Amino acid sequence: MIIAFMGNDGSGKTTIAKEFVGIFSDLGFKVIYRHEHQYTILKFLFGIIGMERVQSERKRMIAEKRESWKYILWPYLVWFDIFMSMIYFKLLKRREVVIMDRYFYDSFVSFKYLGCLTRTSEWLYLHSPKPDMGFILRVEPQIAYIRKRSTHTYCRSFYEKQTRSYLQLAKVLGIRAIDTDKKVSDVIDEALEAFQGRMLNAILRKGVQNGVLFSVMKKYRIASSFSILARAFERRRERLETTLSCIKDFFEKNGIRHYSIVKTLRSDTWIGNDVDVIVTTEEFNRIVNMPKSEWFCAHCSASNPKPSEKGKIDIRILSSLPIDLHSYVGWRNNVLISSQDVLKKECLVRGLNDLYFANNQMNSVIIALTHVFEKGFVTLNEYHFLKDHFNPEFLKDQFPRLHDMISDYIHWIERASNSRQQLSYPIFVPMSIIVKCYFQLLFFSRDKCSDIVWKLRAFIRDIAFMAFWRVRYTVKSKLPFEVTASALQT
Numbered sequence: 011m012i013i014a015f016m017g018n019d020g021s022g023k024t025t026i027a028k029e030f031v032g033i034f035s036d037l038g039f040k041v042i043y044r045h046e047h048q049y050t051i052l053k054f055l056f057g058i059i060g061m062e063r064v065q066s067e068r069k070r071m072i073a074e075k076r077e078s079w080k081y082i083l084w085p086y087l088v089w090f091d092i093f094m095s096m097i098y099f100k101l102l103k104r105r106e107v108v109i110m111d112r113y114f115y116d117s118f119v120s121f122k123y124l125g126c127l128t129r130t131s132e133w134l135y136l137h138s139p140k141p142d143m144g145f146i147l148r149v150e151p152q153i154a155y156i157r158k159r160s161t162h163t164y165c166r167s168f169y170e171k172q173t174r175s176y177l178q179l180a181k182v183l184g185i186r187a188i189d190t191d192k193k194v195s196d197v198i199d200e201a202l203e204a205f206q207g208r209m210l211n212a213i214l215r216k217g218v219q220n221g222v223l224f225s226v227m228k229k230y231r232i233a234s235s236f237s238i239l240a241r242a243f244e245r246r247r248e249r250l251e252t253t254l255s256c257i258k259d260f261f262e263k264n265g266i267r268h269y270s271i272v273k274t275l276r277s278d279t280w281i282g283n284d285v286d287v288i289v290t291t292e293e294f295n296r297i298v299n300m301p302k303s304e305w306f307c308a309h310c311s312a313s314n315p316k317p318s319e320k321g322k323i324d325i326r327i328l329s330s331l332p333i334d335l336h337s338y339v340g341w342r343n344n345v346l347i348s349s350q351d352v353l354k355k356e357c358l359v360r361g362l363n364d365l366y367f368a369n370n371q372m373n374s375v376i377i378a379l380t381h382v383f384e385k386g387f388v389t390l391n392e393y394h395f396l397k398d399h400f401n402p403e404f405l406k407d408q409f410p411r412l413h414d415m416i417s418d419y420i421h422w423i424e425r426a427s428n429s430r431q432q433l434s435y436p437i438f439v440p441m442s443i444i445v446k447c448y449f450q451l452l453f454f455s456r457d458k459c460s461d462i463v464w465k466l467r468a469f470i471r472d473i474a475f476m477a478f479w480r481v482r483y484t485v486k487s488k489l490p491f492e493v494t495a496s497a498l499q500t
Contacts, residue, residue, distance in 0.1 A: 043109045257271075344465070
């Protein structure tokens with residue numbers, strides 16, 4: 011996706027472009043920012059000629075506007091450099107977002123002002139490949155002159171002429187023009203409203219997949235661009251509160267005091283698919299054996315515990331989020347962390363509706379285990395949570411054998427957390443690490459589940475699913491267990 015910001019000097023191109031770099035990075039995209047003078051091929055020529063000489067010639071061309079073969083050739087070289095960059099981005103960086111601070115048309119307007127264009131070079135610029143989304147930013151010439159008078163020597167008439175040229179270009183090429191003589195957040199809102207169809211779906215999907223859409227809306231104050239989703243989020247919050255009220259009423263009515271809500275609230279700007287609750291084995295069996303009429307509310311249903319997951323049951327409540335009730339943290343009847351460990355007093359905190367929630371350290375351990383044995387990928391929301399709260403020493407002290415079993419994964423988390431390289435999220439855990447952790451699990455047993463043959467069959471099945479999910483994400487950008495934008499609105 012190539013997004014280009016064009017316009018006169020002082021119109022706010024760099025300011026708005028960098029804001030969009032932040033927005034798309036925070037949504038989980040890998041972003042490439044390219045400025046006008048970040049040449050691709052010409053930089054090698056500059057290295058031979060020398061940058062001082064190039065700058066000197068450029069200033070002379072601007073000041074004198076002389077006709078010379080060098081000045082006629084220069085627009086062709088610039089066009090070719092930008093064109094080859096576009097080919098590179100289109101072919102090799104298709105999954106990334108490229109933010110262009112200036113585009114072909116900015117060079118066209120500048121060269122036309124300097125009188126360097128021939129009929130052929132003018133045709134080339136006007137028929138250059140269009141960006142996927144382009145904006146011409148405009149501001150009153152007087153404001154542009156004031157903004158740039160400390161760094162530029164142009165008079166006010168220059169800005170007036172350039173502004174007219176850009177507005178005419180916007181009309182001829184059908185590019186959206188945006189007035190930047192207002193707050194930055196208002197400019198961003200107006201620009202985002204132009205995204206439709208495939209590009210809008212890609213933005214929403216990435217933000218929803220990574221659990222960061224609403225935090226980005228809040229950070230950049232762009233709620234009006236996605237007002238429907240903002241209202242949907244409030245409705246989803248109401249459904250969460252209804253679910254928590256049902257849980258509280260049920261637990262108080264039946265004297266269930268030992269429980270913990272896990273994984274559900276990692277931030278105040280995201281709500282997942284369901285509410286995960288851990289209770290003791292005794293309480294779990296008591297709840298499962300209760301008559302359905304005495305369950306969480308009058309309008310709920312539940313699936314029977316699967317043979318492969320005897321300590322888990324899914325409960326669905328009308329107009330609320332589903333509840334996943336667990337008696338342990340584990341994988342297919344393999345108890346990795348017992349309910350007694352999760353329900354220790356020091357691992358609990360009071361949260362919404364005065365209910366008990368797992369603290370951040372325990373939550374981070376549970377989330378980390380989920381990535382290895384259930385999902386195989388980390389979303390941006392989860393990555394931030396693990397980076398802030400995951401403590402390998404806590405895991406090692408509390409669960410030494412578990413720590414040794416997933417030590418390679420722990421090292422991978424630490425490397426990813428300390429990396430300064432920008433990545434596209436979600437990021438997938440390397441299959442070599444997952445396979446190694448699964449093989450460790452074959453010989454790990456805290457309970458009665460020690461059938462290695464059964465584990466191996468389940469292991470092959472899960473690895474096949476994870477491999478399929480990776481291929482599907484590459485082709486369709488679809489994750490398992492994801493909250494879709496349409497689901498948010500229901």
